[in-house]
Amino acid sequence: DGGITQSPKYLFRKEGQNVTLSCEQNLNHDAMYWYRQDPGQGLRLIYYSQIVNDFQKGDIAEGYSVSREKKESFPLTVTSAQKNPTAFYLCASSRPGVSGNTIYFGEGSWLTVV
Amino acid sequence: GDSVTQMEGPVTLSEEACLTINCTYTATGYPSLFWYVQYPGEGLQLLLKATKADDKGSNKGFEATYRKETTSFHLEKGSVQVSDSAVYFCALIGTNAGKSTFGDGTTLTVKP
Numbered sequence: 001d002g003g004i005t006q007s008p009k010y011l012f013r014k015e016g017q018n019v020t021l022s023c024e025q026n027l028n029h030d031a032m033y034w035y036r037q038d039p040g041q042g043l044r045l046i047y048y049s050q051i052v053n054d055f056q057k058g059d060i061a062e063g064y065s066v067s068r069e070k071k072e073s074f075p076l077t078v079t080s081a082q083k084n085p086t087a088f089y090l091c092a093s094s095r096p097g098v099s100g101n102t103i104y105f106g107e108g109s110w111l112t113v114v
Numbered sequence: 115g116d117s118v119t120q121m122e123g124p125v126t127l128s129e130e131a132c133l134t135i136n137c138t139y140t141a142t143g144y145p146s147l148f149w150y151v152q153y154p155g156e157g158l159q160l161l162l163k164a165t166k167a168d169d170k171g172s173n174k175g176f177e178a179t180y181r182k183e184t185t186s187f188h189l190e191k192g193s194v195q196v197s198d199s200a201v202y203f204c205a206l207i208g209t210n211a212g213k214s215t216f217g218d219g220t221t222l223t224v225k226p
Contacts, residue, residue: 100164100165103207103214105150108155
């Protein structure tokens with residue numbers, strides 16, 4: 001089945017550690033995104049990529065890094081510079097210019113700092 | 115910049131009641147409008163969309179009409195079910211991949 005796979009579903013991080021969240025899609029979408037969702041709140045864009053080997057900062061990129069070496073993959077690293085990383089992270093993808101730029105989401109990853 | 119304002123929640127209804135969740139927007143250009151639904155601990159699922167003014171999106175008994183004159187995209191359902199309990203997000207997505215704006219979400223609880 002086509003879709004977006006995020007892993008792990010739950011991740012615990014000690015303060016000072018970097019962690020990487022995986023995101024893979026088999027929808028053949030050009031654009032991929034990372035959003036952060038805090039409890040009871042909306043989505044905030046961290047990074048997005050429109051094409052392989054290129055990505056742009058979103059509204060809250062500080063303390064995060066990404067790479068886009070393959071069309072299917074867009075991993076997010078939460079660095080130790082991110083002061084409050086505990087949140088729900090959502091990966092998404094779309095095919096710009098098609099179907100109103102509909103964005104499709106993965107199931108999300110919970111990150112908790114312990 | 116672009117913005118989306120959703121009706122504040124939470125909203126609690128009895129089964130078979132009518133639902134309206136208000137959504138208004140400000141935008142430059144000609145964005146598409148969306149409603150997404152999120153169940154606890156899960157990602158967002160596309161509920162319906164409209165890509166131009168006067169379009170009506172519909173799915174699973176839910177409807178919303180893209181009204182440019184009132185800059186609104188209100189979500190409606192004539193008879194809600196317990197299984198409709200979830201968080202609903204209104205979103206505006208422009209032609210640029212980075213131009214996505216989501217509302218804060220409205221929590222709906224339907225009681226039997």
